[in-house]
Amino acid sequence: MSFYATCTEWMNAGLDERLAAMTETDVRRALGASNPGPLDLLAMLSPAATPHLETMARKASGLTLRHFGRTIHLFTPLYLSNFCTNHCVYCGFNSNNRIPRSQLTMEQVEAEARAIAATGLKNLLILTGDCRAKAGPDYLRDCVAVLRRHFPSVCIEIYAMEEAEYAALAAEGVDGMTMFQETYDEKLYPSLHPRGPKSDFRFRLDAPERACRAGMRVVNIGALLGLSDWRHDAFLTGLHAAWLMERHPEADIATSLPRMRPHVGAYQPATVVSDRDLVQVLLALRIFRPRLGITISTREAPAFRENLLPLGVTRMSAGVSTAVGGHAKSDGDGESVGQFEISDGRSVDEMCAVLRKHGYQPVFKDWEPIFADRGAA
Amino acid sequence: MTKDILTIGGLELTSRLFTGTGKYRDDSLIPGVCEASGSQVITVALRRVDLESGTGNVMDFIPRHMRLLPNTSGARTADEAVRIARLARAMGCGDWIKIEVISDNRYLLPDGYETAKATEILANEGFVVLPYINPDLYVARSLVDAGAAAVMPLGAPIGTNRGIRTREMVRILIEEIDLPIVVDAGIGRPSEACEAMEMGADACLVNTAIATADDPAMMARAFGRAVRAGREAFLSGPGARAGMAVASSPLTGFLDAGTAA
Amino acid sequence: MIVVVNGKETELRDGQTLLELLEARDIPADGVVAELNRSIVPGADFGKTVLNDGDHLEVLRFVGGG
Structure with missing residues (x-):
């Protein structure tokens, strides 16, 4: 099975016309539905729903409280390597960009791990560029072996892999994977990803499904909002999440809602996703699938992130550096270039204080495998 | 308006009310019930013939157009259910079977594990299998894998006429299971059948509440209408329960303040 | 027997x-x-089914049921 059929069917179903035709009645129906379907999601993402964000927010807030309580899961990314063979026109790590490239040695991984673990964080998201020659599966396994000594939960955000490769990492203790489709618009996709392994739209689209089959406990998907029409991509993100949830009830399906930020390189966002637009996406997805995990990254400004807390966010990053080895290095060491610029540079301690001030408990760890060989079976 | 068809085992049904033939004070009431309800599916049970004294034959009262749904009542294990199902098919009245495996006669609750075993065997033999179960998501999933044609969760224990006591569990089956969901057992009043259909159930099976009414045919008509009303309510979409008007914006007011992008 | x-x-x-067994008891065969010795x-x-000493025979029919 593949989400591809569903994806192409909806992308060719006249989304613009359908979005434009949505009325207040459709929005009302979506908000009253006990089990919202695709058209309900579309209604909530349509311009007709924009005047009703407060009503949607009330519903989303209540659902979030019921399903997740007053807790926010905290994690931080660790960039292992920025070597990359891809040419994603919007990314700071683009192969064409003349930036310093580096990759952590095991000693450096250990140093980074110590620095991050000292903040109290238990959930680590490790990232690489797409360069199997440099940061191949073996390198990743070695890194995970080091990191698992410091973190009960290690997740990956790397290039798309085969199912057996995911299974091997799961056996090593990786319990989650994040895969951004970037855009579900198959026609636009090649122009954004002209060369490199990532240019294979279909292989990337099916990666979350392969990760589920391989036994990853948390599978996080998403689009980079602003690359294409944000309504289309938000809609397909919701459908993709629902598709995975239906087939893999054993996995936690989650999504992140990044939007385009300025970065090194010539490409700038095709469309601007306003704060209001991002809120609409967040609310629509929360109401569509109340158990969906939703991450808001440090691409967003501090005050805005705080305002989103009651609306459906369940995970946040803290103490973030998007540069390779950014955690252990001193601040004056300015040679590394990040993948994108962050807006919220607050430390883990600062984030915890802010969350408590708003009446939320920061959660560092919400599960840990009892059996060390989990996933190896 | 396009026709609202329920397809089970390749058969297209326009009525979403299934009826039964048990507990009537006189089987001659059955044709009137079938006509008044509009039902197209009716259950029967299989029993030993009384060789000493001839009794009336319930089959004489079931209109020809009805799809017969024999049950496996009396079965306490999967093997017994399979045996009864094969005998029922040998009667030559089609290959539909309602699996009912009950070994606890105090509460008459179905045994999900034995039911799933019987379902798999019979589905492989080409039966159109409609298993009667507790509304348990895992059992329902195993039935999907076993090849069931529909799933029949109970609304309340058999014969209790207590309504949809298992509401939240049935709702989960409706949301999660890609087979027709037929709410069976427990429905005592038309309003309860209507509620099940409003929730999105695909059909209801009602026997006791009709058979034991003072006027079974009138009750059957009421159930037929209630099921249709609930179905139409479901299809038309529930509409918003709360008004759209919101005076203040405590949750999204920040979007209007200052320098929102 | x-x-x-x-x-x-x-x-x-x-x-x-x-x-013959059914006809002797006015039971319509249709x-x-x-089920004879667990075989239908x-x-x-x-x-043409001749009964033998020691056979186990079940004769069943549809009755009212829910």
Whole structure:
């Protein structure tokens, strides 16, 4: 099975016309539905729903409280390597960009791990560029072996892999994977990803499904909002999440809602996703699938992130550096270039204080495998 | 308006009310019930013939157009259910079977594990299998894998006429299971059948509440209408329960303040 | 000979067929199904199914049920 059929069917179903035709009645129906379907999601993402964000927010807030309580899961990314063979026109790590490239040695991984673990964080998201020659599966396994000594939960955000490769990492203790489709618009996709392994739209689209089959406990998907029409991509993100949830009830399906930020390189966002637009996406997805995990990254400004807390966010990053080895290095060491610029540079301690001030408990760890060989079976 | 068809085992049904033939004070009431309800599916049970004294034959009262749904009542294990199902098919009245495996006669609750075993065997033999179960998501999933044609969760224990006591569990089956969901057992009043259909159930099976009414045919008509009303309510979409008007914006007011992008 | 019919030991004439058993009791053959020693007997075979001493026979029919 593949989400591809569903994806192409909806992308060719006249989304613009359908979005434009949505009325207040459709929005009302979506908000009253006990089990919202695709058209309900579309209604909530349509311009007709924009005047009703407060009503949607009330519903989303209540659902979030019921399903997740007053807790926010905290994690931080660790960039292992920025070597990359891809040419994603919007990314700071683009192969064409003349930036310093580096990759952590095991000693450096250990140093980074110590620095991050000292903040109290238990959930680590490790990232690489797409360069199997440099940061191949073996390198990743070695890194995970080091990191698992410091973190009960290690997740990956790397290039798309085969199912057996995911299974091997799961056996090593990786319990989650994040895969951004970037855009579900198959026609636009090649122009954004002209060369490199990532240019294979279909292989990337099916990666979350392969990760589920391989036994990853948390599978996080998403689009980079602003690359294409944000309504289309938000809609397909919701459908993709629902598709995975239906087939893999054993996995936690989650999504992140990044939007385009300025970065090194010539490409700038095709469309601007306003704060209001991002809120609409967040609310629509929360109401569509109340158990969906939703991450808001440090691409967003501090005050805005705080305002989103009651609306459906369940995970946040803290103490973030998007540069390779950014955690252990001193601040004056300015040679590394990040993948994108962050807006919220607050430390883990600062984030915890802010969350408590708003009446939320920061959660560092919400599960840990009892059996060390989990996933190896 | 396009026709609202329920397809089970390749058969297209326009009525979403299934009826039964048990507990009537006189089987001659059955044709009137079938006509008044509009039902197209009716259950029967299989029993030993009384060789000493001839009794009336319930089959004489079931209109020809009805799809017969024999049950496996009396079965306490999967093997017994399979045996009864094969005998029922040998009667030559089609290959539909309602699996009912009950070994606890105090509460008459179905045994999900034995039911799933019987379902798999019979589905492989080409039966159109409609298993009667507790509304348990895992059992329902195993039935999907076993090849069931529909799933029949109970609304309340058999014969209790207590309504949809298992509401939240049935709702989960409706949301999660890609087979027709037929709410069976427990429905005592038309309003309860209507509620099940409003929730999105695909059909209801009602026997006791009709058979034991003072006027079974009138009750059957009421159930037929209630099921249709609930179905139409479901299809038309529930509409918003709360008004759209919101005076203040405590949750999204920040979007209007200052320098929102 | 003795045949167990529907759980009850019954004295039957030697060589009696299933069809003869039903007809002797005014039971229409097309309204029942029979299982002889755990094997289903097709209705068309009732007339040529000779019962033997010690057989276990079940004769069933549809009755009211929910």
